[in-house]
Amino acid sequence: MSGIDAVRKIVETEGQARRIVDEAAAKGQQIIAEALEQAEQSRQEAIARARQRREEALRDAKEKAETEARQSDRETEQILDTYRKLSEGKKDAAVQKAVELILNA
Amino acid sequence: MSETLEKLQNRILSDARLKADERIKEARAKAQQILEEGRQRAQKESDEITARANVEAESIRRSILSSKVRVNRLRILDEKNRIVQEIISSVEDQLSSIAKSDQFESTAQRFVAEAVKAVDSDQPIVRIGFKDATKKNLDGVSRALPKGGKLVIDEKPIDDIGGVVATDPEGRVVFNNTFKSRLERLDNQLLTLIASAVFGG
Numbered sequence: 001m002s003g004i005d006a007v008r009k010i011v012e013t014e015g016q017a018r019r020i021v022d023e024a025a026a027k028g029q030q031i032i033a034e035a036l037e038q039a040e041q042s043r044q045e046a047i048a049r050a051r052q053r054r055e056e057a058l059r060d061a062k063e064k065a066e067t068e069a070r071q072s073d074r075e076t077e078q079i080l081d082t083y084r085k086l087s088e089g090k091k092d093a094a095v096q097k098a099v100e101l102i103l104n105a
Numbered sequence: 106m107s108e109t110l111e112k113l114q115n116r117i118l119s120d121a122r123l124k125a126d127e128r129i130k131e132a133r134a135k136a137q138q139i140l141e142e143g144r145q146r147a148q149k150e151s152d153e154i155t156a157r158a159n160v161e162a163e164s165i166r167r168s169i170l171s172s173k174v175r176v177n178r179l180r181i182l183d184e185k186n187r188i189v190q191e192i193i194s195s196v197e198d199q200l201s202s203i204a205k206s207d208q209f210e211s212t213a214q215r216f217v218a219e220a221v222k223a224v225d226s227d228q229p230i231v232r233i234g235f236k237d238a239t240k241k242n243l244d245g246v247s248r249a250l251p252k253g254g255k256l257v258i259d260e261k262p263i264d265d266i267g268g269v270v271a272t273d274p275e276g277r278v279v280f281n282n283t284f285k286s287r288l289e290r291l292d293n294q295l296l297t298l299i300a301s302a303v304f305g306g
Contacts, residue, residue, distance in 0.1 A: 006110050013114040017121030024125030028132025035136030039143025046147035047154065054158035061162035065169035072170070076177040080184050087188040087303050091195070094302035098196045098295055102287050103203075103212055105294070 189299050193288070196295075200284045201266045204238040210245045213238075213269070216282045217249040217256075220271030223280035227253050230274060234259030235267035 001009075203209050213233065221229045231254060233246060240258070247256050263270060268283025288295065 001107055001110070009110060009114065010117070013117045017117045020118070020121040020125050021128065024128040028128045028135075031129070031132040031136045032139065035139040036143075039139050039147075042140075043143055043147035043150070046151045050151035050154035050158075054154055054161075057155075057158045057162045058165060061166040062169065065166040068166075068170050069173035072173050072177050076180055079181055083181075083184055083188060083304065086305075087191070090303045091188075091192060094192050094299050095195045095199060097298055097302050098192065099199050101291060101295060101298055102196065102200060102284060103208070105287070105291050 185300070185304065188303060189296060192299050192303070193295070197266055197284070197288070201236050201262060203267070204235045204242060209235070209238070210242055213243065213246045214249045216269040217246050217271070220269050220280045220282040221250060221254065223282075224271045224273050224278045226273035226278065227251060228274045229254045229271050230257065231255065232257045232259055232263060232270045233268075234261055234263040236262040238267075 203212060213235070217231055217233065220231060229251065231250060233243065233256065238258075243256075243258060250256055262268075264281075264283040264285040266284040266288075268281070268285065268287070270279065270281050270283065272279045
């Protein structure tokens with residue numbers, strides 16, 4: 001083999017070597033790009049799940065508050081009913097005491 | 106020569122493959138890092154959304170509930186007030202018809218005596234007016250007046266419910282001893298008494 005042939009062979013081999021490295025670099029870029037895309041997709045999914053949980057939490061809170069509000073209404077009705085019964089039973093005595101106060105104070 | 110060349114070629118390709126493997130390895134490590142950082146960031150943002158949602162949910166709950174509690178407290182206060190006002194109205198009715206009761210004369214005398222004492226004059230002018238009061242059941246009232254005093258009997262109840270108003274002769278000092286003014290003067294005591302009598306405590 002002549003010296004020129006040897007140099008040509010070396011040049012060809014170096015070209016092949018460069019292609020191997022370039023292909024690996026391109027593949028590496030692709031791996032990183034896919035990872036970025038996957039990370040963003042996972043992030044979007046996590047945020048969507050969190051937003052859904054938020055909606056559920058707000059709905060639950062509203063329902064819970066409305067249940068408690070209805071309970072407050074029932075308790076208030078009971079208190080009002082008690083007051084009405086008390087006033088019916090004690091009105092005459094209260095009037096009498098008040099009249100005594102105004103007359104004798 | 107040929108063998109040396111082949112070795113050199115192999116060496117060049119071997120180095121290139123090593124370098125390529127290294128690039129891929131680095132890319133995979135970088136990808137792993139990207140995924141891990143992405144996962145952490147997503148977790149952080151998700152946690153922030155959840156934390157804000159919890160605060161917001163509690164705020165909504167409190168807002169709905171406090172508004173309802175406020176309305177119900179007002180309903181209770183309104184009802185108590187209605188009951189108390191109803192009782193005060195009955196009290197006014199009873200007071201306005203006191204002239205028909207046994208205690209009228211003594212009460213009228215006492216009201217006059219209090220009014221006369223309050224104006225502190227030798228010649229007080231006392232107006233008296235109760236619903237359904239007759240001259241007869243006002244006879245004893247003049248006994249509560251000092252010698253120079255003057256009694257004026259109104260046919261109509263003074264201040265709607267009835268009572269006594271005393272002045273000095275110049276009209277500078279006036280003492281209003283009508284039921285209405287007594288109700289006003291004793292307002293706090295009256296409300297406490299009624300509330301205690303009806304609702305206890």
